[in-house]
Amino acid sequence: MVNLEAKHFFNYNRFPCNEKAVFTIIYAPIGFILMVLRSILALFIVICAQVLPESQSSHYLVHNLLSFCFGINVIVENVNQNKNSKIYVGNYLSLFDHLAISKAFGFVLPLNNTPLRSLPGLGIINFGSVCTDDFKNNLEAVKSKNVSLYLCPEELPTNGKGILKFNTKYFEFFDEIQPICVTVKRPLLDISVSTISSTCWNDIIYFMYSPCTIYTIKILPALEKKNLSGEEFASIVRDNIATELKIEASSLSASDLLEWSKRHMLEEKRRMQERARIHSGGSQISNPELERMASLVKAVFPNIPIVAIYSDLAITRNIDTTITNILDGRVRYMPETQRSTPSPSASQSVTPPAMKTSNIPASSTNFTQFNTAAMSFGKNANERTKSFKERKEQLIAAARRRYIEKHNLDIPL
Numbered sequence: 316m317v318n319l320e321a322k323h324f325f326n327y328n329r330f331p332c333n334e335k336a337v338f339t340i341i342y343a344p345i346g347f348i349l350m351v352l353r354s355i356l357a358l359f360i361v362i363c364a365q366v367l368p369e370s371q372s373s374h375y376l377v378h379n380l381l382s383f384c385f386g387i388n389v390i391v392e393n394v395n396q397n398k399n400s401k402i403y404v405g406n407y408l409s410l411f412d413h414l415a416i417s418k419a420f421g422f423v424l425p426l427n428n429t430p431l432r433s434l435p436g437l438g439i440i441n442f443g444s445v446c447t448d449d450f451k452n453n454l455e456a457v458k459s460k461n462v463s464l465y466l467c468p469e470e471l472p473t474n475g476k477g478i479l480k481f482n483t484k485y486f487e488f489f490d491e492i493q494p495i496c497v498t499v500k501r502p503l504l505d506i507s508v509s510t511i512s513s514t515c516w517n518d519i520i521y522f523m524y525s526p527c528t529i530y531t532i533k534i535l536p537a538l539e540k541k542n543l544s545g546e547e548f549a550s551i552v553r554d555n556i557a558t559e560l561k562i563e564a565s566s567l568s569a570s571d572l573l574e575w576s577k578r579h580m581l582e583e584k585r586r587m588q589e590r591a592r593i594h595s596g597g598s599q600i601s602n603p604e605l606e607r608m609a610s611l612v613k614a615v616f617p618n619i620p621i622v623a624i625y626s627d628l629a630i631t632r633n634i635d636t637t638i639t640n641i642l643d644g645r646v647r648y649m650p651e652t653q654r655s656t657p658s659p660s661a662s663q664s665v666t667p668p669a670m671k672t673s674n675i676p677a678s679s680t681n682f683t684q685f686n687t688a689a690m691s692f693g694k695n696a697n698e699r700t701k702s703f704k705e706r707k708e709q710l711i712a713a714a715r716r717r718y719i720e721k722h723n724l725d726i727p728l
Contacts, residue, residue, distance in 0.1 A: 349523065360384065375417065375421055375422040386528050406497055411522065415530035470569040471573065477562050485549075500531075506524075
């Protein structure tokens with residue numbers, strides 16, 4: 316199994332980029348009307364919940380009505396495995412997982428933070444951090460009321476491609492738990508439940524916008540702690556869930572993903588700012604080193620606008636990385652139409668802001684054309700991947716060779 320990196324645990328686009336994108340556009344007016352109606356109904360339910368008596372039955376009713384507002388449908392598998400345990404433990408996929416669990420098993424209190432905890436009348440308690448005495452005191456108070464609990468020890472929702480390292484401190488408080496496997500999908504439009512840049516309110520809006528969100532809950536056999544430590548017990552529970560879902564039990568934790576996502580968002584922000592500078596105020600930008608590198612990459616990819624190359628180089632500061640980004644499709648551009656005898660004015664039109672054509676040596680046009688096309692189309696995925704890697708290596712080698720020839724360096728080719 317391939318080791319998953321932090322980037323694999325996030326969705327980056329809310330809407331699909333496949334053939335379902337057409338249906339998403341057609342559905343937009345219907346989704347907007349549905350979102351407005353559900354918002355009004357949700358507001359009415361929250362107001363009514365404040366006058367209902369504080370009991371598990373009233374809380375269960377309110378949770379079911381909210382599930383209806385958010386379009387949550389639940390399918391339960393292996394019902395005979397349910398031992399009516401007081402603590403359910405599952406993987407973390409969305410901010411409304413606990414509503415689906417409550418709809419399936421009756422009123423269940425979420426141990427993790429939820430955006431609904433601040434609303435009165437829902438019976439949701441803020442347990443606090445697991446490392447504090449408040450958590451222990453609140454947990455003991457709930458246990459005395461004979462209320463079932465739902466725990467997501469990952470502590471951060473993911474896209475379900477893997478399961479994060481559990482916070483083992485939770486397992487010090489429970490001797491028996493009921494593991495469950497949770498999967499979620501939106502079959503009609505394939506709208507992501509969450510994205511790396513979304514907020515709680517964004518996700519709530521799209522729950523109301525989507526026609527339905529289907530949760531499938533598979534109950535696994537109950538597990539007892541016996542003489543195991545909290546870490547050993549957590550590891551067994553996690554492995555059972557990962558095995559049943561056929562996903563990787565990652566060594567990454569919630570804090571690792573949070574740290575990576577912060578760096579990713581900062582990098583994206585910097586990338587957008589750099590592009591904005593190039594396209595709007597680029598007449599005052601001048602970086603001879605980037606201009607030189609852009610001309611070398613342009614020699615390898617003559618059909619790619621040099622503005623796009625320059626924009627990526629402004630972020631990567633590395634020729635090889637930019638070539639890799641181009642080959643992997645991470646650099647967006649409109650291909651240029653090649654001309655047999657370009658005029659001086661035409662050559663200037665593709666020069667990025669503040670880049671002078673004199674910085675691009677005329678000798679670069681005298682380089683031998685380098686063809687990386689495969690001799691034949693691969694019959695299977697392995698052959699095509701190998702062919703792609705070979706062409707990628709050839710392109711990088713071509714850029715290196717041209718750089719050496721241009722500067723007359725005494726380096727073996």
